[in-house]
Amino acid sequence: MKPGLTRRGLIGRSVATAGGLAAVPLVTPAEAAIPAAPAPVRTPEMVDIVLQVNGRRLPLTIEPRVSLLDALREQAGLTGTKKGCDRGSCGACTVHVDGRRVNSCLTLAIRCQGRAVTTIEGLAEGDELHPVQAAFIRHDAFQCGYCTPGQIMAATALLDEGHAGSDAEIREYMAGNICRCGAYNHIVDAIRDVASQAAGKG
Amino acid sequence: MYDFTYQKPSSIADAVKLLAEPEAKALAGGQTFIPVLKQRLNKPSTLVDLAGLGLAGIKAEGDKITIGAMTTHGAIAASPEIKKAIPGLSMMAGWIGDTQVRHCGTMGGSLANNDPSACYPAAVLALNATIVTDKRRIGADEYFQGMFTTALATDELITSIEFALPVEKSAYEKFRNPASRYAMVGVFVAKSAAGVRVAVTGASQNGVFRHTEMEQALSGNWSPDAIAHIKTPPGGLNSDIHGSAEYRAHLITVMAKRAVAAAS
Ligand SMILES: Cc1cc2nc3c(=O)[nH]c(=O)nc-3n(C[C@H](O)[C@H](O)[C@H](O)COP(=O)(O)OP(=O)(O)OC[C@H]3O[C@@H](n4cnc5c(N)ncnc54)[C@H](O)[C@@H]3O)c2cc1C
Ligand code: FES
Ligand code: FES
Numbered sequence: 001m002k003p004g005l006t007r008r009g010l011i012g013r014s015v016a017t018a019g020g021l022a023a024v025p026l027v028t029p030a031e032a033a034i035p036a037a038p039a040p041v042r043t044p045e046m047v048d049i050v051l052q053v054n055g056r057r058l059p060l061t062i063e064p065r066v067s068l069l070d071a072l073r074e075q076a077g078l079t080g081t082k083k084g085c086d087r088g089s090c091g092a093c094t095v096h097v098d099g100r101r102v103n104s105c106l107t108l109a110i111r112c113q114g115r116a117v118t119t120i121e122g123l124a125e126g127d128e129l130h131p132v133q134a135a136f137i138r139h140d141a142f143q144c145g146y147c148t149p150g151q152i153m154a155a156t157a158l159l160d161e162g163h164a165g166s167d168a169e170i171r172e173y174m175a176g177n178i179c180r181c182g183a184y185n186h187i188v189d190a191i192r193d194v195a196s197q198a199a200g201k202g
Numbered sequence: 203m204y205d206f207t208y209q210k211p212s213s214i215a216d217a218v219k220l221l222a223e224p225e226a227k228a229l230a231g232g233q234t235f236i237p238v239l240k241q242r243l244n245k246p247s248t249l250v251d252l253a254g255l256g257l258a259g260i261k262a263e264g265d266k267i268t269i270g271a272m273t274t275h276g277a278i279a280a281s282p283e284i285k286k287a288i289p290g291l292s293m294m295a296g297w298i299g300d301t302q303v304r305h306c307g308t309m310g311g312s313l314a315n316n317d318p319s320a321c322y323p324a325a326v327l328a329l330n331a332t333i334v335t336d337k338r339r340i341g342a343d344e345y346f347q348g349m350f351t352t353a354l355a356t357d358e359l360i361t362s363i364e365f366a367l368p369v370e371k372s373a374y375e376k377f378r379n380p381a382s383r384y385a386m387v388g389v390f391v392a393k394s395a396a397g398v399r400v401a402v403t404g405a406s407q408n409g410v411f412r413h414t415e416m417e418q419a420l421s422g423n424w425s426p427d428a429i430a431h432i433k434t435p436p437g438g439l440n441s442d443i444h445g446s447a448e449y450r451a452h453l454i455t456v457m458a459k460r461a462v463a464a465a466s
Contacts, residue, residue: 045205064208064249065239087237089382094302100276103302106236108229110208111251157301175383176300 049113053078054122064110069093071109072119080120080149084178091177094150094157095119101157103176120149123156131197132156135190143181151177155191164195203239210251214336214359220250221357228252228359230272230311233303257310257361260284265367268334271310271360276301278309288329288365290372290390290465294321297376299383310360316409318349318440319384323410324403325374330396332364339364349409369394371424373465375457376404379444386445387453389413391461397421400458405439405450416458424466426459 042061051058053076060075069086072078072095084092086105093104096118123130132155135141142148154177158164163173170191171184179187211217220226225247229235238244257272262283269278278284279296298304298312298321312322313333326333326342333340336359345353354360369392376388385404392399398421400413419428434454436447445453 043205045207047208063205065203065205067236087240088233088299088303091300091302100305101302102305106232106306108208108232108236111232111253154302161301173301176302 047110049110051076051109051112051117052115053117054119055116060109062109064108066109067105068095068097068107068109068112068117069104072104072117078119078121082146082149084147084150089178090147090150091154092147092150094153094177096153096157099157099160101154118153120153123152130156131194132159132190135194136187139186139190139193140183141186141190142179142183147177147179147181147183151179151187155187155194158191159195159198164191167192170195204242204245206246207248208251209248210254212254214255214361217250217252217255218336218357218359220248221359223248226250228314230308230314231274231306233299233307234311234315234317252310252359258308262287267365267367269309269363269365271313271362272308273310275299275304275307275309275312279304287367288369288372290369290374290392290461291325291329291365293464294325294374294376294388294390297321297374297378297383309363313345313363314352314354314360316346316350316352317384318406318409319379319386319388319404321374321376321385321388321403324385324388324390324401326363327401327410327412328390328392328399329365329369329372329394330392330399331366333360334362334364335360346410349407351409366395371465373461375461375464377453377457387450387457389454389457389461391420391458391465393420393424393465398424402434402454402458405434405454407438407440413454413458420462424462426462426466429455429458429462432458 045063046061048061058076060071062071069083072081081095081104082092084090088103088106094101095104098115132152154174158173163169167188170188209220227246229249229251252272257270259270260281261268267287275295275298279292285292309322312320316323323346330342333345340353371393374390376385379386387405388403390401398417400416401410402413403410415432416429432455434451436451439447439450441447
């Protein structure tokens, strides 16, 4: 696919090819967020917290047991982050907290107050995809796409951590992200591509 | 997950007071405890978040390295002081789970939990480290008391772990479960003022243990050949879908030889 591919272009294309079937955007910018679910009935355990998600203030009323993953999906309407296993084994729920990748299913939302949370919805600059998102499309680094937001969040962190030195190193440091479709080879291709582009520029 | 109330105390004294309630539980990295709560295997009234106690950090002095209980696996793996003084510990921390887990999971949490497949128990036992709590100091040999069982009282908090220096040799080798990356068998070998110590995790139904036959063999001759002939009886070893007791017995010698070679 052409470099500089945009989300809008991609959606337009998939709508056309799918013959009018509802297209699922790969990334949903925060401003186009799916309307949040109505706030649940307030129980005595509930507390008011404020999160910073993708650079925006996100006030929430939650029970302390709510995971960051559920807060993002169920309350903030940010459904790009996926729930696979819900217990730390698959990486589908990977987000960044203060710049470090974590499994949002094993993170209580209440512990994230005052910390910067970045989700897949926060990677693109307007209509311009993040280089890792664009590389995943170029290299066909997914089949069903369910693991993809987590893979991309892990991959962007891996590049920042400087662990893209070799294919073996990429595989080792992507080990927390399982792909049930087995798109691993293309995922490694996409990450290597972004790493070498960055190295070429630098 | 059952409901609980959440508290984030800012002093150890307050944390211990909160933990004195019968159903209160401490929360460190949550990488073990949150899954436990999700499976409703535990029903705490209050979760006491240890993140506000200032227990994260690594302090290297001349004759010891002190690691705060809330220090993450990632921070331990990244520490240049630990890499220099105890390379085996650095290696071990960098191999736990995956990067996401290492960013949250803590050394104190792992030791308090004492999972029979966890890595730190092997390092702490082989290096004869001291577990420092809000109440006392506990030597490694007394601390581990069988799987998921330790010398800690229910309202006792690990505050730090001390490793005496110098450590002449240290290395850890594990055969990872390919999915979870926990140790099917992990062996930590060390040579320090405490002598030669070999600790095995992942293998036994009773959790981490010292392999005294290997310790004796290595005391005379630090080389993989010195232990190549040593066989561990499979009785009492774990047997599950990942491997039989006999297979784990075999892995102990293989991992121990590799660890000795890595620390030569
Ligand atoms: C996918 C995955 C892979 C993993 N792979 C490995 C691996 O390869 N090797 C390995 O060793 N581990 C592995 N782990 C476990 C991980 O290392 C955990 O971080 C660790 O076992 C628990 O630490 P925690 O800080 O998350 O503690 P928590 O889960 O918060 O707490 C665990 C228990 O310890 C208690 N506790 C916590 N801190 C203290 C304290 N300071 N004093 C007293 N009690 C305390 C809590 O009350 C709780 O009962 C893995 C976990 C996951 C999810
Ligand atoms: S959903 Fe969080 S790791 Fe699988
Ligand atoms: S693309 Fe289907 S799980 Fe990875």
